[in-house]
Amino acid sequence: GAVVSQHPSWVICKSGTSVKIECRSLDFQATTMFWYRQFPKQSLMLMATSNEGSKATYEQGVEKDKFLINHASLTLSTLTVTSAHPEDSSFYICSAFPSGRNTGELFFGEGSRLTVL
Amino acid sequence: LAKTTQPISMDSYEGQEVNITCSHNNIATNDYITWYQQFPSQGPRFIIQGYKTKVTNEVASLFIPADRKSSTLSLPRVSLSDTAVYYCLVGFPLYNAGNMLTFGGGTRLMVKP
Numbered sequence A: 001g002a003v004v005s006q007h008p009s010w011v012i013c014k015s016g017t018s019v020k021i022e023c024r025s026l027d028f029q030a031t032t033m034f035w036y037r038q039f040p041k042q043s044l045m046l047m048a049t050s051n052e053g054s055k056a057t058y059e060q061g062v063e064k065d066k067f068l069i070n071h072a073s074l075t076l077s078t079l080t081v082t083s084a085h086p087e088d089s090s091f092y093i094c095s096a097f098p099s100g101r102n103t104g105e106l107f108f109g110e111g112s113r114l115t116v117l
Numbered sequence B: 001l002a003k004t005t006q007p008i009s010m011d012s013y014e015g016q017e018v019n020i021t022c023s024h025n026n027i028a029t030n031d032y033i034t035w036y037q038q039f040p041s042q043g044p045r046f047i048i049q050g051y052k053t054k055v056t057n058e059v060a061s062l063f064i065p066a067d068r069k070s071s072t073l074s075l076p077r078v079s080l081s082d083t084a085v086y087y088c089l090v091g092f093p094l095y096n097a098g099n100m101l102t103f104g105g106g107t108r109l110m111v112k113p
Helices: none
Strands: A004-007 A010-013 A019-025 A032-038 A045-051 A067-073 A076-081 A090-096 A112-116 B009-013 B018-023 B032-038 B045-050 B053-056 B061-064 B070-075 B084-091 B107-112
Touching: A004 A090, A010 A019, A019 A032, A019 A090, A019 A112, A032 A067, A032 A076, A045 A067, A076 A090, B009 B018, B018 B084, B018 B107, B032 B061, B045 B053, B045 B061, B045 B070, B070 B084
Parallel strands: A010 A112, B009 B107
Antiparallel strands: A004 A019, A019 A076, A032 A045, A032 A090, A067 A076, A090 A112, B018 B070, B032 B045, B032 B084, B053 B061, B061 B070, B084 B107
16 A cells, blocks of 8 residues: 655654655655644544645635645655744644545555644 | 535444444535545555445445435444544545545544443
8 A cells, every 4th residue: 555654754843943854655655645634532633635736725714824835856845833822732734645546545644743832 | 516424433242343424415416435444543445435225344234224314334343443534525536626625523433342
């Protein structure tokens, strides 16, 4: 199966600092990756679609200047939470469909838990 | 977008069969039905996908009636390790299909000893 890996798995930062989360597809290429956010006891909320070589597409209500997404290669997308605040504390999960494989099966990373103090 | 409705939670005991039903009344002709499992502090994991009738794999079965307005995920002989949240997604399996990316509330399954 396809493997998606995230790093770091958890991070604690001070309010006002920026945090970068990496999402890598280990054994497949992904022209598109997706970033989700999940608060405790809630479902996953799609934040944005990351497109290799072009700008990300953000869902309504998600601040693009706060959540910077870069998809520099076919196997790496990064999410940077800028000037993080306690309300940004959440579980961030990335996912991808392998390029050229239209089965509808999304492969997810392990998730990254962000805690902003 | 095809909206899905699932029970918020279910309880079961080890060894029992568990059936989780998902309603999707406005499913489109080209839509597939996909189920994911999520453990606490982990990303979701694909369980099974189907279009119509019955699909079975090594971990579950998916039953889809002729009208496709609902589907039932069946987990045979559950164990404690099946305690998780189960999500039903409906959409067309293209990488940019919005439905396939939209998670509903999910069903929190608790398996008791």
